[in-house]
Amino acid sequence: MTKKERYIRFIDYFSLHQPNAQTELNYNNPFELLVAVILSAQCTDKRVNLVTPNLFNKFPTPSSLAQADLADVFDCIKSISYPNNKAKHLIGMAQILVTEFKEIIPSDVSLLQKMPGVGRKTANVIASIIYEAPTMAVDTHVFRVSKRLGLSNGKTPLAVENDLTKNIPNDKIRIAHHWLILHGRYICTARNPQCGKCPIQGMCIFFGNRKGDIKLF
């Protein structure tokens, strides 16, 4: 099966069976999504969703978060990974949002990355979800699953991003991001991937080549 055929199989299957895939982060507005995505670094969405209700209640706006005490923000998020770094990032992000962006989250990826805690992946998520831009955010799931399915053999997240963006039609890029995330989270997991439950194992490079071990890639 050629690479192009794998892309077609991948897109056709999920277009039919997961036409409404979306993020599992809870949020009610763009600002809350930005906060949630920053918190999601190296942390499961479920754990992020555990702390955001209280966080959003205490700091509902960019200005309230910009003026927050570090210790108070830390206390809200101390049960997730890197709470100290993330607390600093959240406050710094809110301050730039207030002082430079007039409390309006930019749509431009490079402008988004001017905010602390917002790297390429987070910027792509915001551009895609909030502004409906055809950007592919490559996180650990997208990176791993893309390689296993033979959609890309890029050695860096950026290389995989460019590969996916080039080969997926523009109108499918946004939802393809969520297909890859959800497939990686529930089926094509890093450890003990559930290949027996995988509906597209027929197009998978990884399946059939693994020797009882998951360390093929």
Added chain:
DNA sequence: ATCCCGAGGG
């Protein structure tokens, strides 16, 4: 011991 929707700094 390894992984989770990474980012910043050296």
Added chain:
DNA sequence: CCCTCTGGAT
């Protein structure tokens, strides 16, 4: 390129 940040689940 590397390293550090760093809590909870498996």
